[in-house]
Amino acid sequence: MFNLLKRLVSKKNSTKEKGELLGSDIQRNLDRIKEIFINANDIVIRAFRVGSYRKIKASIVFIDGLVDTGALNEHIIKPLVSDIRLTQPNLWLTNKQIFRLAKEQVLSVGNLQEVESLEDVVSRILSGNIVLFLDGIPTAFTSSLQGWEARGIEEPETEAVVRGPREGFTETLRTNTAQLRRKIKSPNLKFEIIKVGRETQTDVCVTYIKGIANDKVVEEVRRRIKSIDTDSILESGYIEQFIEDGPFSIFPTVGNSEKPDVVGGKLLEGRVGIITDGTPFVLTVPFLFIEAFQVSEDYYSRPYYSTLVRWFRFIAFFFSIFSPSIYVALTTFHQEMIPTPLLVTMAASKEGTPFPALVEAIVMGVIFEILREAGVRLPRPVGQAVSIVGAMVIGEAAVSAGLIGAPMVIVIAITAISSFVVPVISDAGAVMRLFLVIMSGFLGQFGLMLGVTGILTHMVSLRSFGAPYLSPVAPTTISDLKDLFIRAPWWAMTTRPRVIGWKDPIRQGFRLMPEPPDDDEND
Amino acid sequence: MLEDGKITCRQIIYLIFLSRIIITFTYLPISDTPPRNQDVWISELLSFPVHMLLVLPVYILSQRFKGCSIIQASEIIFGKIGKIIGAMYTWFFLHMTAIVLRQFGEFLSSVPYPETPIIVFISSITLFAAFALRNGLEVISRVGEIVTPIVIGSIVLVVALVAKDMDLKVLKPVLEGGFIPVLYGGFIVATRTTEILFISMLLPYLNRRKLAKRVILVSFILLTILAPIITISVLATFGVQQTLNRTFPFFSTIRIISVANFLERIDALHLGIWVLGVFVKVAIYYYLTVLGAAQVLNLKDYRSIIIPIGTIIISLSILIADSQLQLREFISYKYSLWYALFFILALPLFMLIVSALRGKGMDLK
Amino acid sequence: MKRWLALVLIVMVTMTTCGCWSRRELDTLGVVMGMGIDRAKEDGKISLTIQILKPAEAKKGTTGEGVWTITSSGYTVFDAFRNATMQSERELFLSHNKVIVIGEELARAGIAPLVDFLDRAHEPRRLSYFVIAKGEAKDIILAEHEQESIPAKAIENMIKLYGDTSMAASVNLHEFLKMLASKTTDPIASRIELIGAEGMEREEDSQKRLRLTGAAAFLSDKLVGWLNRSETRGFNWIVGKVKSGIIVVKSPIDESQYVSIEIIRASSKIIPEIQDGKVSVTVKINQEGNFKEQMSNVNLTQPELFSSLERRQAEVIRNEIDAVLQKAQKEWGADIFGFGEAVRREFPKVWKGLEERWHDEFQNVEVRVQVDAKLRRTGVISTPAKSR
Known part of the structure; x- marks a missing residue:
């Protein structure tokens, strides 16, 4: 992997037009660097001499805090200062010879590269590499001895699972690629680094499996990322908004995950991942609507339960989008739909409440969203208290004060709970919910269905990197229904999703169903 | 090309099927036609061979002029005069859109929302259809792909739920009025299927052109299976006399549903399905109008005329009839039979003969 | 994009300004639970007795107090209905109607004119039970019930229980209309009547109890006679x-x-x-x-x-x-x-x-x-x- 990376980088170096080149005079080079890093007091320039008989000046430049100083001392400075004398004690060495000696015999680090331009040197220093200058040589060594304080690998909170790997991505790009590499040990797994952001110079890594991912999609991802011209990328959300297909849409067309197994699974289906340095959220494209309902644990549990749970997710999604609008439509337009005993109860609790059902629904919806936001932002223990107490007090008090009918509170509670079941599209859900409530408040079921047709039309017109958003429902792909309304057992999942993995559609052999051994021969 | 989208075999089948069945979902036009007794469902079965015959001219024409809609073909055959035929077809689609919209609005204004002016329904659904049109044929057909299984599913559900109220004895005696009226009924059913013209307009956009035959067969087989199911369920629930005097027979059937004293009065469900289905039907007819107009006028892009044509459609659907009665009179078989036959059969046949005589035919592939 | 936004805005505005025609909140509805149709005292008029739900009381479940009753008259059924709204502070809503009771006198004169409204209008349901009262329909609607807070519901439940004896006809509007529409079959409907004083402890209760007592038979659309209980089982x-x-x-x-x-x-x-x-x-x-x-x-x-x-x-x-x-x-x-x-x-x-x-x-x-x-x-x- 490192070789690959090195090749990629060196290729980039050779092809790219360079700015100012390094000179042979070490002092001049160091002066330039000091000039660039003026007032940046975290820069360290360590000067020393190298050589056995004839000593030449050398300097190591790095940023304090980004470099593993122990390794630096052990593998760079100590060999250069002392070991070089042991290997060639009595020779008169020229600068060039020392340079080659250092490169080939002395420096005991894995990734050692040579850079020639000042721009490269600066960017290496900034990304936590050390740069070693030798006097008289217009080339500098660089080695990535990054060793900053980083968060360890933890279980991500957003995607907790009962069964499945508990590791999550971290903020460090290299750790993340390593985690993916550990999952997929194939030379076809590619990582391509693109630097984005004029000021932040963020490493963005496009990852895919060659031969499975659609080359056109990979190329399109590269093109879109490269065309981002911004000063900063602080989180993958920046990239998402720069590359998504439906910038005005309420639906996400780029997926994200914090878990290596999820991203690995998606890569294996033919998707392309985008890892951004500095955030544990890895983007995946193309993103289909159905992915919001496919949770990694579905694939680890046995199929019946997974299918059942997936259906509950669909139902919960339905509730979270439709229950307030259906309630409004039923109570203000289609009272005949309500079973008579229920009508009696509902009408009784409606007696004396001042607001129309539509207003009730909107107000309660807004209050719920505020409570949720408050619960998320406050420190965790306080947040929970706020949300629970808030909901109970407001719900209970509003009902007993006769401001709002009790059924409305139940409806909002159902909506709220259901909206947490499918978190990926809960933000789109909130917008849809409001839209549909308003539509059904004006024209009842007709308005509601009109709103649904509008949303449907919008959804089928969406594409994510060429893949129709509602695939495999529309356009229908029969073979992909195995992972839609049901989750087929693994031995039956013979093909990859057609709109994504069509390049190499066969995932595994047929007839993999486990069977008891054939006993005929023993008889 | 005016339209870059491609549609699949399944999508075009669904469009034809849905567009035909959704009217039956509320109006049951068969109750107006001979034989006017319990044999109407046989008429619907018999309509299948008639459908096949009626499709022939359109199908042969589209095979002869591959990659051309019937409007473009007419221009190739007749030159400038062909534009008149193209304009006639555009008018036909326009008129059909207006009729569908009016039927839709009439239902909404007579049952669930008697106080609301009909123009609200007509214009709002036209607007949403225009939104779909802006996104092209692919989007309309994909919406159709989602809606059709829902429609089929709800038909099956409704039939299963009213099964206990059905009395299949009403279907006897079979062929009470003799065979001729039943056959005539089958003929009328088939001529109502103006969706035959979809084939002439949409085949150029089929992604696998070879499957054209399958499209025709499967869509009409589907229709021939489901339409009698609806008719029989209505007949068996209401008896012959009551079926014939219903304005909205299948809707009335849904109102009869009562399961365990809880699942009653589910007409809003019917309303929902009806809105979804009619939306697709309006969208596709509206689309054909716009596409036809663009082809006649040789436009590069049809998006600019979506709104103007939509306005025309809305006003036409209001002006088309003063009352529900007038509308019903017009779309009853006495008039619409000849009107539709002219466009489905007479004109394509005429074009076919002329093109054969002039020896014109081409393959744009 | 801007044009489409404008269009959406127009739709929203039209909907907010002129939508809501058919909108009715639950607390503006007078839910009709049962209705009785009789011949009015005035000549040629129809008298209508309707039972309207009082939700709060009905929820409490106090016996027989979940409803109140209006009597009105008009030349047609619908006319009588609309006249009834003048005595009601809420809009009458027919979809939850449980029973339709027709008085004997009116049934003998011919029932077809009465049911046209019930079949044609979109609110009434064909699943309401269709009952002929021996005597006046109004008395049936006003009868008292020990257990059920909504009297119409009580009548409905009585008819639903016909199967325990099979000695009463259970006919809803749908079935009745089907029979009525048939060229040869004559319709039949449930028969209900007030029962007399015997067996009642308190005097005031005696006149107000209901009992299903068989069926009412029609010839064409006119009531011709009653079937008693065992005859009804014969039927x-x-x-x-x-x-x-x-x-x-x-x-x-x-x-x-x-x-x-x-x-x-x-x-x-x-x-x-x-x-x-x-x-x-x-x-x-x-x-x-x-x-x-x-x-x-x-x-x-x-x-x-x-x-x-x-x-x-x-x-x-x-x-x-x-x-x-x-x-x-x-x-x-x-x-x-x-x-x-x-x-x-x-x-x-x-x-x-x-x-x-x-x-x-x-x-x-x-x-x-x-x-x-x-x-x-x-x-x-x-x-x-x-x-x-």
């Missing part, structure tokens, strides 16, 4: 609507003692025949019963006694059928059984000549009754506790 046997019920027969050993047999299932078949231009109908009844009670102290659970019980059981059924046939066919000439339809289905060619004069022909139709009655199980004991 139910023929049309196959017997669900359950008790057949009481005399014990084969001791004629002074009774045995009750519970009907488990029953079905019927109407087979029309035509011989020499003469129509005859065979009614085949298949019935299964369980031996449920005996009042004598002998052991009746012996095969030969069982078959004797079966014969007696069949005899009871046959008597009930004969009674209703006597009344409907010979006395009124009302084809409430649908024999005409059956003949039409079997012999469509002959029927063409028969259709016009069916009602005359019907009275001469020979009806053969074949009853196949079975006794299946003895219950959880065989001999009575105190047996000889």
